[in-house]
Amino acid sequence: MSRLIRSLVGLVLLLGSIGSAEAHKASDSFLRLTVDGSAVSGRWDIALRDLDFAIGLDRDADGAITWGEVRKAEAAIDAYALSRLKLSSDNRACTLEATPGLQIAEHSDGRYAVLSLKASCPQTPAKLGIAYSLLFDIDAQHRGLLNLSLAGQTQTAVFGPDRGTQSFESGRPADVFRTYLIEGLWHVWTGADHMLFLAGLFLPAVLRRRAGGWQPAERLSTALRDTAALVTAFTLAHATTLALAASGAFSPPSRVVESLVAASVLFAGLNNLLPMVHRRLWLLAGFFGLIHGAAIAGALLELGLPTSGRVWALLAFNLGVEFAQLGLIAIVVPLCFAGRNSALFRNAVLVPGSILVALAGLAWLLQRALGLPIPMPF
Numbered sequence: 001m002s003r004l005i006r007s008l009v010g011l012v013l014l015l016g017s018i019g020s021a022e023a024h025k026a027s028d029s030f031l032r033l034t035v036d037g038s039a040v041s042g043r044w045d046i047a048l049r050d051l052d053f054a055i056g057l058d059r060d061a062d063g064a065i066t067w068g069e070v071r072k073a074e075a076a077i078d079a080y081a082l083s084r085l086k087l088s089s090d091n092r093a094c095t096l097e098a099t100p101g102l103q104i105a106e107h108s109d110g111r112y113a114v115l116s117l118k119a120s121c122p123q124t125p126a127k128l129g130i131a132y133s134l135l136f137d138i139d140a141q142h143r144g145l146l147n148l149s150l151a152g153q154t155q156t157a158v159f160g161p162d163r164g165t166q167s168f169e170s171g172r173p174a175d176v177f178r179t180y181l182i183e184g185l186w187h188v189w190t191g192a193d194h195m196l197f198l199a200g201l202f203l204p205a206v207l208r209r210r211a212g213g214w215q216p217a218e219r220l221s222t223a224l225r226d227t228a229a230l231v232t233a234f235t236l237a238h239a240t241t242l243a244l245a246a247s248g249a250f251s252p253p254s255r256v257v258e259s260l261v262a263a264s265v266l267f268a269g270l271n272n273l274l275p276m277v278h279r280r281l282w283l284l285a286g287f288f289g290l291i292h293g294a295a296i297a298g299a300l301l302e303l304g305l306p307t308s309g310r311v312w313a314l315l316a317f318n319l320g321v322e323f324a325q326l327g328l329i330a331i332v333v334p335l336c337f338a339g340r341n342s343a344l345f346r347n348a349v350l351v352p353g354s355i356l357v358a359l360a361g362l363a364w365l366l367q368r369a370l371g372l373p374i375p376m377p378f
Contacts, residue, residue, distance in 0.1 A: 027047065027050055027143070028143050029135075029143075029145065030145050031045075031132075031145065032146075034148075035148070035151070037124050038089070038122070038123055038124050038125075039119070039120060040121065040128075042117040044081060045105055045112040045113070045114050046113050046134070047107075047110060047112050048070065048104075048110065048113055049110060051113060053139075054080060055073070055077070057069050057070060057073050067104065074102045084132065086129075086130070087129065087130055088121075088128070089122055089123055092123070093122075094119045094120060094122070095120045095121075097117070099116040127167050128148070128169075130146070130167070132144045132146075132165075133164050136161045140161055143160055144158070145159075146158070151169075158183055160186075176312050176313050177316040180312075180313040180314070180317040181316040181317070183317055183320060184316065184322075184323070185321075185323065187320070188320075188324035188325055188328075193261055193265050193361075193364060194292065196265050196269075197261075197265045197268050197288065198231065199353060200272060200358075201230050201281070202328070202329070202332050203272055204272050204350060205226065205329075205332075205333050207340060207346075207350070214350075217337065217340060223333050223336075224330075224333055230281055231322070231325040233283070233286040233289065234288065234289035234292070235322045236286065237287070238321060239293065239321075241289075242294075242297050243314055252294050257294045258364075260291045260295075261292055262361050262367075262368050262369070263361065263365055264288040266357075266362050266365055267288075268358075268361070269357030272351075272354035273358065
């Protein structure tokens with residue numbers, strides 16, 4: 001065991017110097033727009049770290065962005081942001097500008113520059129078009145989170161590299177459902193800690209712990225069924241805390257929740273190396289699903305759930321999570337099943353993969369709980 005612990009610590013240190021990222025809180029900006037006749041007003045929150053990456057705010061390169069540096073760069077920030085946001089009313093361009101007086105706001109992941117926006121359109125829009133391209137040329141994971149008040153209804157949307165131009169009319173349930181279904185899919189596919197937690201569950205999916213060792217599963221159907229039960233329990237628990245948080249029933253501290261998410265990843269990896277729980281794993285998956293649901297609730301609340309169609313939005317998001325997870329099962333489990341009898345699978349896939357999952361969880365836990373600057377490659 002001491003050799004395993006030394007290996008874990010050594011590999012955590014080895015992960016340094018390759019960049020960092022937070023899984024549930026990727027690069028986002030928050031855009032709020034209100035349409036009143038032919039006039040549009042709004043607010044755009046953009047992370048200072050993103051602006052520094054794009055145009056350079058830290059003039060003295062001391063690693064700290066001061067208010068003085070931000071104020072001096074106000075014109076550059078306005079120009080950069082406005083060049084990446086275009087509005088149109090029924091396909092006719094609106095004139096968009098930022099009003100003077102840049103401000104700073106604190107979000108859960110740091111400080112953001114706050115731009116006040118106003119636009120004049122040729123006519124009251126029956127259909128408002130928005131073209132968003134902030135940071136897409138340098139960060140394909142960036143998302144623009146929109147909260148739009150149009151014709152007395154609140155709509156939300158997410159802009160990404162493949163969805164940079166969108167149009168909006170009176171909110172329809174189908175539009176809300178489609179938007180959040182896609183975001184549920186993206187939550188799984190782009191969330192590093194979600195993916196690694198699932199990896200910790202999937203790696204032994206075609207093996208069974210018996211008599212102190214791993215025994216290969218006899219049937220692919222059994223492995224698929226058991227793994228599907230794990231991720232479905234995870235999704236149902238995920239949906240429960242997400243709905244409670246979105247309804248305002250509780251608001252857990254983000255630092256505590258993100259630390260618990262990291263601990264779940266660490267446990268998933270260690271449980272394959274030093275088995276602690278190997279029966280009724282669906283209960284374990286459900287327990288950790290409660291934690292992951294609380295973590296993602298913060299991002300959804302900052303996005304702003306629609307006032308009409310909130311139930312549809314939450315349902316669609318969780319269906320997206322479930323579809324993405326079941327899709328991964330359909331690909332990963334049959335591949336693992338084909339190699340389940342091979343010692344190579346256990347020695348080159350199961351053990352190293354579980355060590356990687358445990359290492360990532362440990363590094364995230366040290367980052368989030370203790371604030372240690374441990375860079376991560378994902």
